[in-house]
Amino acid sequence: xxxxxxxxxxxxxxxxxxxxxxxxxxxxxxxxxxxxxxxxxxxxxxxxxxxxxxxxxxxxxxxxxxxxxxxxxxxxxxxxxxxxxxxxxxxxxxxxxxxxxxxxxxxxxxxxxxxxxxxxxxxxxxxxxxxxxxxxxxxxxxxxxxxxxxxxxxxxxxxxxxxxxxxxxxxxxxxxxxxxxxxxxxxxxxxxxxxxxxxxxxxxxxxxxxxxxxxxxxxxxxxx
Amino acid sequence: xxxxxxxxxxxxxxxxxxxxxxxxxxxxxxxxxxxxxxxxxxxxxxxxxxxxxxxxxxxxxxxxxxxxxxxxxxxxxxxxxxxxxxxxxxxxxxxxxxxxxxxxxxxxxxxxxxxxxxxxxxxxxxxxxxxxxxxxxxxxxxxxxxxxxxxxxxxxxxxxxxxxxxxxxxxxxxxxxxxxxxxxxxxxxxxxxxxxxxxxxxxxxxxxxxxxxxxxxxxxxxx
Numbered sequence: 001x002x003x004x005x006x007x008x009x010x011x012x013x014x015x016x017x018x019x020x021x022x023x024x025x026x027x028x029x030x031x032x033x034x035x036x037x038x039x040x041x042x043x044x045x046x047x048x049x050x051x052x053x054x055x056x057x058x059x060x061x062x063x064x065x066x067x068x069x070x071x072x073x074x075x076x077x078x079x080x081x082x083x084x085x086x087x088x089x090x091x092x093x094x095x096x097x098x099x100x101x102x103x104x105x106x107x108x109x110x111x112x113x114x115x116x117x118x119x120x121x122x123x124x125x126x127x128x129x130x131x132x133x134x135x136x137x138x139x140x141x142x143x144x145x146x147x148x149x150x151x152x153x154x155x156x157x158x159x160x161x162x163x164x165x166x167x168x169x170x171x172x173x174x175x176x177x178x179x180x181x182x183x184x185x186x187x188x189x190x191x192x193x194x195x196x197x198x199x200x201x202x203x204x205x206x207x208x209x210x211x212x213x214x215x216x217x218x219x220x221x222x223x224x
Numbered sequence: 225x226x227x228x229x230x231x232x233x234x235x236x237x238x239x240x241x242x243x244x245x246x247x248x249x250x251x252x253x254x255x256x257x258x259x260x261x262x263x264x265x266x267x268x269x270x271x272x273x274x275x276x277x278x279x280x281x282x283x284x285x286x287x288x289x290x291x292x293x294x295x296x297x298x299x300x301x302x303x304x305x306x307x308x309x310x311x312x313x314x315x316x317x318x319x320x321x322x323x324x325x326x327x328x329x330x331x332x333x334x335x336x337x338x339x340x341x342x343x344x345x346x347x348x349x350x351x352x353x354x355x356x357x358x359x360x361x362x363x364x365x366x367x368x369x370x371x372x373x374x375x376x377x378x379x380x381x382x383x384x385x386x387x388x389x390x391x392x393x394x395x396x397x398x399x400x401x402x403x404x405x406x407x408x409x410x411x412x413x414x415x416x417x418x419x420x421x422x423x424x425x426x427x428x429x430x431x432x433x434x435x436x437x438x439x440x441x442x443x444x445x446x447x
Contacts, residue, residue: 001340009337017325020362080321083286088338088382089311217307224286 003094010098023072024106032065054122059182070149092216103146127189137184140201144177147208157223176204236262244291252278254441265418267432269425274438276421280390314384316392320371324364349377387411389420393427
């Protein structure tokens with residue numbers, strides 16, 4: 001079986017597992033929407049200024065809960081499954097790519113629904129022609145976050161304090177993604193050009209993809 | 225990439241020479257000398273904590289020796305050569321490796337697709353292990369015996385050259401034990417080798433041509 005066929009099979013099964021478990025759509029997403037609702041109350045923001053903080057709250061909540069989406073595969077991973085894949089001859093890099101594909105699909109869906117909820121709840125002032133660039137930025141951010149989550153899951157595989165460690169790895173490394181994603185909309189509003197921010201997202205995604213594929217084998221071996 | 229049936233790059237010898245292995249810095253296995261030839265069934269008995277699972281994981285190439293050396297299906301342990309032979313190793317470990325959210329059939333399809341096997345084998349394997357009527361049952365609704373049968377079906381589909389059984393008979397009824405026996409027979413008929421470990425020597429004596437005991441990390445020949 002080719003590398004890509006293995007990656008697609010891993011992604012297909014992961015999405016099927018998610019469809020049955022509903023980790024993202026039935027568990028994380030409703031809590032994230034509640035997070036959007038309560039954020040202004042936590043900050044004590046004047047309700048008349050609420051439309052100004054909508055995008056910032058979206059990114060804060062999106063990253064916070066997005067981390068759960070990014071790490072969901074690590075939560076289901078165990079030694080038996082890793083051993084099984086190794087003995088079936090699955091290329092660890094194909095596994096990384098497959099998990100990134102399925103995770104990205106879920107992350108894009110999660111962020112898009114959260115964005116729609118933010119628009120409904122906060123009625124932010126959005127610049128003309130925002131949908132396409134913002135969705136592109138959102139997709140690139142989603143891919144990067146998923147790659148980061150998958151990589152963090154692999155780095156911490158087999159460790160007892162895996163959950164805490166993986167989150168700590170993601171937060172600082174997600175900064176370029178948060179900056180790129182949030183500045184896409186900000187630059188659009190100021191009419192200062194979004195290309196540099198999209199390029200930052202593309203470069204981060206590529207760097208994480210290269211790191212994930214290149215390190216997949218050694219990380220898998222080290223996890224035993 | 226190798227096709228599932230292409231064993232031309234796979235050697236037949238599995239040899240450990242003064243091999244040792246450690247876990248978290250603690251020495252588990254020491255000075256193991258053993259040779260397993262095609263067509264042989266080796267049984268290893270030992271009490272809990274003797275290192276049986278570590279021995280199985282060493283032979284499965286999932287860990288590398290930190291002393292001595294070893295070959296598994298002709299690939300030197302600890303070298304990148306093991307990546308090519310892993311697909312010819314079948315492992316039945318303590319905890320069945322079944323994805324709980326998938327049905328029995330989906331689990332088998334997933335394994336067959338990843339290994340590039342013909343999906344037509346699945347129906348035959350399900351019939352042989354007696355799960356044809358339960359193929360749509362999800363892993364999290366299966367009993368331990370059903371999960372073991374699912375693993376047996378997967379091993380029938382993937383036809384390993386080296387079959388490793390870690391306490392495979394524990395907790396199984398007579399029918400399921402006979403199924404594992406059939407799996408062993410089939411592996412031997414196809415010129416493969418079998419290593420099985422158990423805390424209960426009675427599970428091994430009738431099945432293995434050679435039985436060894438593992439005590440304090442060292443192997444000793446019994447028969």
